[in-house]
Amino acid sequence: MKLGKVEFCHFLQILALFLCLSGMNQAEFSRSRSKPYFQSGRTRTKRSWVWNQFFVLEEYMGTDPLYVGKLHSDVDKGDGSIKYILSGEGASSIFIIDENTGDIHATKRLDREEQAYYTLRAQALDRLTNKPVEPESEFIIKIQDINDNEPKFLDGPYTAGVPEMSPVGTSVVQVTATDADDPTYGNSARVVYSILQGQPYFSVEPKTGVIKTALPNMDREAKDQYLLVIQAKDMVGQNGGLSGTTSVTVTLTDVNDNPPRFPRRSYQYNVPESLPVASVVARIKAADADVGPNAEMEYKIVDGDGLGVFKISVDKDTQEGIITIQKELDFEAKTSYTLRIEAANMHVDPRFLSLGPFSDMTTLKIIVEDVDEPPVFTSRLYSMVVSEAAKVGTIIGTVAAHDPDASNSPVRYSIDRNTDLERYFNIDANSGVITTAKSLDRETNAVHNITVLAMESQNPAQIGRGYVAITILDINDNAPEFAMEYETTVCENAQPGQVIQKISAIDKDDPPNGHQFYFSLTTEAANNHNFTLQDNKGDVTPSLSGAVNLY
Known part of the structure; x- marks a missing residue:
């Protein structure tokens, strides 16, 4: 199998490096051209270039030019008749050649991460004729890597979340560090990961950088956030390797692993009997250590003697149970009520049903307080009739009112004169008997609507009102x-x-x-x-x- 020019050059460079590292300081290698060189119409036998290894360590910090290698042609007899010329990438600016000896030096500090190799061309000229004595040859100077770059986490710092109570080994997030050194040479770019902060809760896989949970049953309600420090070290983690770090903030997300619990087994509230229907009697709340939908709950009155008198609903914002009145309260009829109330989660996680029921019960006692109420008439509206021929003082009818309070204070009656401006009627203050006070005329007023006031003797500010419609009966007292x-x-x-x-x-x-x-x-x-x-x-x-x- 034949090797191409570039492949063969690479082969020689690698072999030269190997021999150099094995202690051969001036080993020489030759490479023959595959094509003959023609000059003045005559065919010359092919000549050979001879040179040292062309590998240069990066980041050389010396003051003198760095020796790279030596170019030599077998035509050169050492008499100074051959002149060497260098061209290509970095020629003259970075690399210089001694035209007499063929020695190549680097004049600047080189960085493999900026440029990994340089392609140059060499010529050997007859010093007198300035004619080539060898065909132009192309060669590569490769910059040999040193471990001068630490691993870097380009995407850090990281944030991640994992459900609480996750089993050991649950993946959380993968972190990745990059190393600018040569991954094909040595271990300068071979990175391993380790965790510097975050044990024993989390671990990291050394090769992949995948962070996993390391403890079972981590509870968000106990601690909901962890700060991890992850290190990436090159040289496969060996001594002398460079390292970089990043932080990972891991938040435990909530699962519904806590049932609601009432802080107390029983509550008691006092409510005045005069509180209007739909008024709020009390607010109670079951505590739930979970958050969001996992803490949402509903309340029910499951037992007690106040089932039809009170109802309970939930405040969506505060998750409180709101107890309101459905019917009017009457201290004289019933002085207290007892309610058995249940709070239950709306979204239950089947995985945690073994922990017990996701509900709780409490007892609510409502004490009805007596309020000094005004007298109450036995009828909301009294209907009475009297003849227009009735004499002054005729009894028309009787109204009755009583104090609904336990004190049962005596009641006194009077007529609201704004409803009887002409004072046609009188009422007995003690008995409530209504009589005529003036002659009546059906043709002037056929119906009189009057308001009767009943006030407590002990507290005149408490006034009840009764309504009386008095119809006047006709007599034939008008001629045609x-x-x-x-x-x-x-x-x-x-x-x-x-x-x-x-x-x-x-x-x-x-x-x-x-x-x-x-x-x-x-x-x-x-x-x-x-x-x-x-x-x-x-x-x-x-x-x-x-x-x-x-x-």
Whole structure:
């Protein structure tokens, strides 16, 4: 198998390095050109270049130029007739050659991480004719790596999360360090990972940088965050290797591993009986060490004698149980209630059911406090009737009120005069008997709506109100009246019996079966034989009319 020019060059360089490291300081190697060199139309036998190893350690810090190697042609007899020329990358600026001896030196400090090798070309010229005595040869100066770069975590610092209670060996995050040294030469770029801070909770795989949990049952409620320091060291972690570090902040995320718990087995609240329906009686809260959805809960009243009187709901923001009134409270009817309340998680993790029920119970006792209430009437509305013919002092009816409090204070009555401006009625302050105080007229006011006040004798500020509707019964105390004043004209040629006017009457009274009027001419008019009056009897319409006829 034939090797190409570049492959063969690399082979020679590697072999030279090996021999150099084995103690051969001036071993020489030759490489023949595959093509003949033509000059002046004649074919020359091919010549050979001879040179040392061309490997240069990076980061040379000496003051003198660094010796790289020696170029030599077998044509050179050492008489000074051959001149060596160097060209290509870095020629003259970085690399110089002694034109007489072929020795190559580096004049600047080289950095493999900036440039790993340089490609140059060498020529051997006849000093007198300046003609090539060898074909131009290309060779490579490779910069030999030293361990001058520490591993770096380009993506650090890291943050990661892992569920609490995770089993040992659960992967958390992978960290990666890079080393700018040559990965193909030695161990300068071979990195291993170790954990400097974070044991015994976490570990790191030396080769991959994968961080894993190292302790079972890590509890977020005990500690929710850990700061890890991870080291990456080259030279496979051996002494003399360079290292770099990064931090990893690991947060334990919550799982629902804690049931709700009431801080107390029982609670007691005092509530005034006057508290309106829908008012908040109490707020209770079961503690849950979890957070977020894992701490969400619902409350229920599961037992007790207040099931229909109170209800409980949850405040979504605070997770409190809010107890409110559904029915009015009455100290005189019931002085206390007992509720059995349950708090339960809404989102239960089946993995932790073995820890027990994710709910808790407590007892809530509500004491109803007595409030000094105003007197209460036996009826919200009293309906009474009285004749308009009733005499002053006639009894119409009686109202009754009592103090609902345990003290049962005596009650005194009065009429709210804003509802009886004309003072038609009186009430007995002690008995509640209502009587007439003035003559009544149904035609003026058929119904009187009055308000009766009942106040406690011991505390006049406590006033109850009762409402009375008094209907006035009609009597026939009004004479009929003609509906209007009549004025009638008649033509002189009117025929006898012709109706010339119809008349009607009204009555302010209101008998149950309606009015029935009877019409007749007065004594004076009866003597006038030119006219007659016809009475339409039996018609019981509100206004009956008679007919005046021409006789």
